[in-house]
Amino acid sequence: MAKESKRNGRKFIICEFLLLLIIIGSASLWFYYSNKKKDLEKKNEEINIEYKGKQQEYETVEKELNELEEKLKSYDNLDGEITKVKKEYFNNIKKLEDEILAGTSDKKIAYLTFDDGPYYNTHKIFEILDKYDVKATFFLTNINGENCFDKKSENCYSLYKEYLQRGHTIANHTFTHGIFKGLYNNPSTFMDAVNKQHEHIKEQTGGYITNILRFPGGIPTAKAKLGENGFNMVTEELRKIGYGWTDWTAENGDGKDIQNKQQAWNMLTSYLNDNIEVILLHDYNSITTSMLPEVIEYLQNKGYILLPLFYESNMINK
Ligand SMILES: [Zn+2]
Numbered sequence: 001m002a003k004e005s006k007r008n009g010r011k012f013i014i015c016e017f018l019l020l021l022i023i024i025g026s027a028s029l030w031f032y033y034s035n036k037k038k039d040l041e042k043k044n045e046e047i048n049i050e051y052k053g054k055q056q057e058y059e060t061v062e063k064e065l066n067e068l069e070e071k072l073k074s075y076d077n078l079d080g081e082i083t084k085v086k087k088e089y090f091n092n093i094k095k096l097e098d099e100i101l102a103g104t105s106d107k108k109i110a111y112l113t114f115d116d117g118p119y120y121n122t123h124k125i126f127e128i129l130d131k132y133d134v135k136a137t138f139f140l141t142n143i144n145g146e147n148c149f150d151k152k153s154e155n156c157y158s159l160y161k162e163y164l165q166r167g168h169t170i171a172n173h174t175f176t177h178g179i180f181k182g183l184y185n186n187p188s189t190f191m192d193a194v195n196k197q198h199e200h201i202k203e204q205t206g207g208y209i210t211n212i213l214r215f216p217g218g219i220p221t222a223k224a225k226l227g228e229n230g231f232n233m234v235t236e237e238l239r240k241i242g243y244g245w246t247d248w249t250a251e252n253g254d255g256k257d258i259q260n261k262q263q264a265w266n267m268l269t270s271y272l273n274d275n276i277e278v279i280l281l282h283d284y285n286s287i288t289t290s291m292l293p294e295v296i297e298y299l300q301n302k303g304y305i306l307l308p309l310f311y312e313s314n315m316i317n318k
Contacts, residue, residue: 090310097314100275108275110304111315112136112296113248114283115173115214115255118159120148125283125292126166132296137309138163138283139173139214142200160204169308170205171212172197172243179217184225187233194238211311213238213245235317244316246309248280252295254288255280261291268295272302278315 074081099105114125117138129136140160148156163170175196176183183193194213201210215222223231238245250271252264264287268279279295281288299306309315 090312093307093310094312094314097276101314106303108277108302108304110272110277110279110299110306111309111313112279112281112306113139113171113214113309114281115139116141116143116177117283118148118156118163119284120156121286121289122156122159122283124289126162128289128292128296129168130166132293132300132306134296134306135167135169135308136306137169137171137212139171140197140201141173141177141216142175142197143177157204160201161206164205164208167308169210169212169310170201170208171210171214171309172201173214174216175200177216179221179225183216184222184230187226187230187237190222190226190234191237194243195241198241211243212309212316213243214247215245219245219247239318244311244318246278246316248278249274249315250277251280252288252291254282254285258287261287264288264291265294269298272299276315277304278309 093109096105096107097109100107100109112129112134114122114136115138117140122138125136140163144156146155146157160170172194174183174190174193176193178193182189184190198210201208217225219231222234226234235245250268252258252268254264258264258267271277281292283289296306311318
């Protein structure tokens with residue numbers, strides 16, 4: 001009996017020990033896995049935070065990219081925007097012209113125009129115009145090729161871009177200007193010289209398209225040389241290619257044989273009676289260069305606004 005109870009006691013101890021082992025083992029396992037779970041949860045949270053951060057970064061970059069793309073699009077459309085602003089500006093001046101001509105505005109406009117350039121002397125004209133912040137119109141010809149007026153100074157083709165960079169308007173005065181050298185032989189010789197200069201301006205400026213023309217010698221010369229019919233055929237052709245043409249309402253005689261500044265001054269001021277004037281000058285003439293500051297001041301004092309010409313103007317025949 002005592003032996004049996006001893007055996008039972010040992011059995012009990014072994015059972016207790018095994019139970020303890022199981023409890024300890026389970027507790028260790030539970031502890032181990034709960035720690036592991038915590039680690040995993042922590043890692044998961046860290047990954048989540050990192051992911052959210054990256055997502056935010058990605059969204060910021062994407063937003064920046066979209067903004068850049070929009071900016072690039074607006075640059076693509078810059079030419080279009082400039083054309084739009086220019087059109088609006090010229091439409092407003094056209095309205096002002098209409099009011100002046102109708103007598104409902106007391107404003108005055110003078111268009112300074114310089115024929116036969118480019119010349120080496122054009123730089124001096126640029127400086128004077130810049131000083132007074134005046135924009136003008138230059139009727140260009142290729143009469144001397146790439147050489148300037150004196151045929152020995154710098155290459156004048158570089159000036160084509162400069163006219164535009166300084167805000168002036170370039171217009172067509174034919175490629176050859178050959179009034180006595182076949183320009184007006186017939187409508188097609190004339191139109192060839194117009195088209196050639198149109199392309200030349202485009203080439204030298206990197207794409208500028210003009211739509212204003214001045215006939216070398218003026219409209220009366222063109223009519224006399226081409227005949228009434230020939231002249232009408234030419235103007236019909238000009239309309240077809242979207243061109244307008246203009247003469248002038250005032251001049252200082254610098255393309256003729258004026259002898260001195262006083263004579264040029266007297267001639268010019270005697271013409272200035274209208275509220276819209278197109279003034280013919282030549283940038284090669286030193287008399288013109290020397291009197292230009294006084295001419296600008298005189299016009300401004302008389303209330304004239306000095307502007308570059310544009311196709312829609314009432315002063316352009318179409
Ligand atoms: Zn000319």
